[in-house]
Amino acid sequence: MSSSELVIERLGYRGEGVAEGAHGSIFVPYALPGDTILADVLGERGRLLDILVGSPDRIGAICPYFTVCGGCAVQTLAEPAYAAWKRSIVTTALAHAGVTADVAPLVDAHGEGRRRATFHARSRGHLTDVGFMEARAHKIVDIDFCPVLAPAMEDALPAAHALAEALGVLDKPLDLIATATLSGLDVDVRGCGPLPDELRNVITGLAQSLDLARVSNHGDVLIERRAPQLGMGQAFVSPPPGAFLQATLAGETALATLTMEAVSGAKHIADLFAGIGTFSLRLASLAPVHAVETDKAALAALGRAANASAGTLRQVTSEARDLFRRPLTRQECEAFDAVVFDPPRAGAAAQARMLAGSSVATVVAVSCNAASFAQDARVLVDGGYALERVTPVDQFRYSPHVELVGVFRRAKPRRKKSLLG
Numbered sequence: 001m002s003s004s005e006l007v008i009e010r011l012g013y014r015g016e017g018v019a020e021g022a023h024g025s026i027f028v029p030y031a032l033p034g035d036t037i038l039a040d041v042l043g044e045r046g047r048l049l050d051i052l053v054g055s056p057d058r059i060g061a062i063c064p065y066f067t068v069c070g071g072c073a074v075q076t077l078a079e080p081a082y083a084a085w086k087r088s089i090v091t092t093a094l095a096h097a098g099v100t101a102d103v104a105p106l107v108d109a110h111g112e113g114r115r116r117a118t119f120h121a122r123s124r125g126h127l128t129d130v131g132f133m134e135a136r137a138h139k140i141v142d143i144d145f146c147p148v149l150a151p152a153m154e155d156a157l158p159a160a161h162a163l164a165e166a167l168g169v170l171d172k173p174l175d176l177i178a179t180a181t182l183s184g185l186d187v188d189v190r191g192c193g194p195l196p197d198e199l200r201n202v203i204t205g206l207a208q209s210l211d212l213a214r215v216s217n218h219g220d221v222l223i224e225r226r227a228p229q230l231g232m233g234q235a236f237v238s239p240p241p242g243a244f245l246q247a248t249l250a251g252e253t254a255l256a257t258l259t260m261e262a263v264s265g266a267k268h269i270a271d272l273f274a275g276i277g278t279f280s281l282r283l284a285s286l287a288p289v290h291a292v293e294t295d296k297a298a299l300a301a302l303g304r305a306a307n308a309s310a311g312t313l314r315q316v317t318s319e320a321r322d323l324f325r326r327p328l329t330r331q332e333c334e335a336f337d338a339v340v341f342d343p344p345r346a347g348a349a350a351q352a353r354m355l356a357g358s359s360v361a362t363v364v365a366v367s368c369n370a371a372s373f374a375q376d377a378r379v380l381v382d383g384g385y386a387l388e389r390v391t392p393v394d395q396f397r398y399s400p401h402v403e404l405v406g407v408f409r410r411a412k413p414r415r416k417k418s419l420l421g
Contacts, residue, residue, distance in 0.1 A: 002040070002041055003038060003039065003040055003041070003049065004021070004026075004038070004039060004041045004046075005036065005037070005038055005052065006019035006021070006026060006028065006031075006036070006037050006038075006039055006041075006046065007019055007035075007036050008028065008031045008032060008033050008034065008035040008036075008037065008055070009033060010033050011032070011033060011074070011077075011085045012027055013089050013092070013400055014027075014073060014400050015029075015073030015074040015085075015399070015400040016028060016029050016030075016031070016073070017029075017030070017031025017032055017033065017035060017037075019031075019046070021041070024044060025044060026039075026041055026044055026045070026046045027044055027045060027046060028045075028046035028047070028048050029047075029048065029067075029073070029135060030048050030066075030067050030076070031046075031048055031051075032055040032057060032058055032074075032076065032077055033055060033057070033081070034054075034055030034056055034057060034058075035051055035053065035054060035055045035058070036051075036052045036053035037049070037050065037051050037052060038050040038052060055077075057077055057078045057081040058076050058077070058078070059076055059077070059078045060076065061075040061076050062075055062147050063075065063146070063147050063148075065141060065143055065146075068134065068141050069131065069132050069134070069141040069143060070132060070133050070134045070135030070136070070137070070141070071132040071133075071146070071148075071399070072148070072398035072399060073135070073398065073399055073400050074398055074399075074400070075398045083105065083106040083108075083394075086106045086392060086394050086402050087103060087105065087106045087392050089370050089392075089400065089402050090103055090370045090390060090392045090402060090404055091103050092370075093370035093371045093373065093374040094370075094374050094377065094390070096371075096374065097374035097375060097377065097378045098378065099374055099377045099378055099381055099387060100387075101377070101387040101388075101389065101390045101406070102388070102389045102390070103389075103390045103391075103392065104389060104390065104391040104392070106392045106393075106394050106402075107254050107391060107392065107393045107394065108394055108397075109248060109250040109251035109253075109254040109255075109393045109394055109395040109403075110148075110248060110250060110251075110394065110395060110397040111150075111248045111249055111250025111251070111253075111395075112150040112151060112152075112248070112249065112250070113147075113148050113149050113150035113151070113153070113248065114148055114149050114150060114153065114247045114248055114395075114396075115149075115150045115152060115153060115179065115180040115245070115247070115248060115249060116153075116177070116178070116179045116180070116245050116247055117146070117149060117153065117156060117177075117178055118175055118176070118177050118178075119131060119132070119156075119157065119160040119164075119175070119176045119178065120132065120133060120140050120173070120174070120175055120176075121140070121160065121164035121167075121168075121173070121174040121175075121176060122140045122173055122174075123168040123171050123172075128161070128164045128165045128168045129141075129142040130142060130143075130157070130160050130161045130164050130176075131143035131157075132146075143157065144157065145157060148397060148398065150180060150248070150249075152180035153178065153180050153185075155185060155210070155211075156178040156180070156185055156187075158210075159178065159185060159187060159206075159210045159212060160176045160178060160187070162206055162210060163176060163187065163189060163203065163206060163215070164176065166199070166202050166203060166206060167189070167192050167199065167203075169199075170192050170193075170199075172191055172192055172193070173191055174189060174190065174191040174192055175189075175190045175191055176188075176189050176190075177189075177190065177242050179228070179239075179245060181213060181228035181229055181230055181239075182228075182229040182230065182231060182236075183213045183226040183227060183228055183229045184211060184212060184213030184225075184226055184228070185210075185212050185213055186212075186213050186214045186216075186228040186239075186241070187212055187214070187215050187216070188215075188216045188217075188218065188219065188241040188242035189203075189215070189216065189217050189218070190217075190218045190242070191218075192217060192218075194217075195217055195222075200222055203215055203217075203222050203223070204222055204223040207222070207223045207225060208223075208225070211225075212225065213225060213226040213227070213228050214226070214227075214228055214241070216241035216242070218241075218242075219240065219241045219242060219297075220241075221241060230245070230276075232252075232276075232277055232278060232281040232282060232305070233256070233281050233282035233284075233285055234281075234285060234309055234312050234313060235277065235281040235284075235305040235306065235308065235309040235313065236305060236308070236309075237276050237277055237281070237301050237302065237304075237305040238301055238304065238305075239276050239298070239301050240276075240295075240297035240298060240300075240301055243275070243276050243295075243297070243298050243301070244275050244276070244298070245276070245278075246278060246395065246403075247395045247396055248395040250395065251393060251394075251395025251403060252278060252395075254393050254395075255278075255279075255366055255393055255403060255405055256278065256279055256282045258391055258393075258405040258407075259279055259282075259283070259340055259364050259366060259405060260282060260283065260286060262338075262362060262364045262405070262407040263283065263286065263287075263338040263340065263362055263364060264286065266286065266287050266336075266337050266338035266361075266362065267287055267288075267337055268287060268288055268290075268335065268336050268337060268338075269283050269286070269287050269288070269289045269290070269336060269337075269338045269339070269340065270289070270290045270292065270328065270333070270335075270336040270338070270339045270340070271283060271289055271290070271291045271292070271340045271341075271342075272292050272323055272328065272339065272340065272341040272342070272343075272348070272351060273292070273293060273294075273323060273341055273342050273343045273344070273348070274291035274292055274293040274298075274299070274302060274318070274342075275293060275295070275298050275302070275342070276298045276301045276302050276305075277291065277301070277302035277305055277306070277316075278342070279340050279342065279366070280302060280306070280316055281302070281305055281306060281309070281313070281316070283340065284306065284309075284313035284314045284315070284316045285312075285313055285314070286314070287314055287338075288314045288315045288316070288317075289314070289315075289316045289317070290316075290317045290318070290319065290335075290336070291316060291317070291318045291319070292318070292319045292321050292323060292328065293318070293319075293320065293321075294320065294321060294322045294323065294324075296320050299318050299319075299320055302316070302318060303316070303318050306318075323341075323343070323348065323350070323351050324348075324350060325350075327348070327350045327351035327353075327354045328351065328354055328355075329354055330354050330357045330358045333354060333355055333358035333360050334358055334359060334360070336360055337360065337361045337362065338360065338361065338362040338363075338364070339355060339360050339362070339363050339364070340363075340364045340366065341355075341363075341364075341365055341366070342365075342366035342367070343367070343372075344368075345368055345369040345372060346369075346372055347367070347369065347372030347373065347375055347376050348365075348376055349375065349376060349379065352376040352379040352380055353379055353383075355380060355383070356379050356380050356382065356383025356384070356385070357383060359410065360410065361409065361410055362407070362408070362409055362410075363380060363385060363407075363408040363410075364405065364406070364407055364408070365377070365380075365405070365406040365408070366403070366404070366405050366406075367403065367404050367406070368401065368402075368403050370392075370402060370404060373404060373406060377406060377408075380408050381408075384410060384411075385408040385409065385410055386408065386409050386410075386411055387406060387407070387408055388407045388408065388409050389406075389407050390404055390405070390406045390407075391404060391405045391406075392404045393405065
């Protein structure tokens with residue numbers, strides 16, 4: 001490893017400063033475009049030693065754990081450079097896929113902060129570290145607070161510490177998923193395995209003293225003092241333990257608003273990878289919705305919420321189905337004039353192929369991964385869809401993650417094949 005003076009030219013998609021060396025690009029965490037730095041360099045990796053000349057866009061970090069905790073990649077980049085970098089993650093992914101689109105300015109959807117977090121816990125003898133991982137390391141950074149969390153998560157870290165310390169006797173690496181709900185904190189502990197009765201009693205006692213709504217052990221409810229409740233449009237959902245949820249309320253609202261605007265006027269909507277109803281329960285205020293999801297517990301929660309709101313929402317039907325292995329066929333897609341899909345990070349290649357061969361008028365893709373979205377977009381565009389617009393949404397402030405909503409229109413309906421050929 002050798003020390004080198006580097007000039008940072010741009011930010012990479014992981015939020016690392018990128019300099020061009022004699023043998024190619026060098027990636028340096030926490031360096032910014034416009035910085036001249038001194039760094040230890042080994043191959044394509046650099047470690048920031050000193051900032052010789054600071055970028056004009058450099059500002060102070062908001063958190064004392066920054067550069068130690070790996071939870072945030074970019075805290076010291078001022079607006080609008082930060083917003084331009086986040087938007088560039090989307091434009092670059094589309095360009096690599098050969099897709100042309102109007103990409104809107106970044107929507108700031110941090111709001112009050114993150115209402116959900118996964119804390120990691122590791123025992124060190126009589127001590128237990130609880131917090132986030134160091135960047136590219138397995139070491140836990142023990143933290144007392146996190147400034148990107150919503151006020152409703154104020155008690156999440158103390159609760160995670162208490163629960164982890166009680167389970168420290170197991171000497172197992174733990175993950176604690178904490179979610180702020182309307183009825184209080186919901187915590188799902190993972191990694192401890194089945195608990196003996198004595199420990200179950202300890203955890204239920206802690207839930208009482210910490211005033212937690214619910215505590216579960218990898219989905220097995222240990223105690224539910226109050227049913228967790230989440231508002232979704234006009235409905236209220238009681239999610240299963242550890243269920244997927246958009247990171248911020250502002251982010252969920254922004255994604256849902258963009259989606260609803262895109263399908264306005266549709267007569268029958270399909271919501272694929274529907275989860276607990278983030279979009280279905282809002283879309284049902286516009287038109288009947290068919291929700292498809294592989295997680296039966298999430299689908300059941302969606303169904304209960306829809307039934308409880310039957311007087312104010314249009315009909316919501318549901319189907320448990322693995323859309324990766326068995327996507328809706330072209331013929332099944334034809335039953336809808338708008339399809340919304342929000343897949344995991346890997347994207348929805350198989351479903352995109354089926355949609356590309358259909359005559360669905362409007363397809364809305366919601367994604368947390370610009371690269372997989374661009375691949376799915378390429379399939380839809382090759383199938384005759386026009387990508388009308390893409391809107392990046394930033395609910396993971398200071399991280400390289402960006403959500404987006406892409407709206408596809410079929411200008412001319414495809415001719416359906418006659419049964420006679």
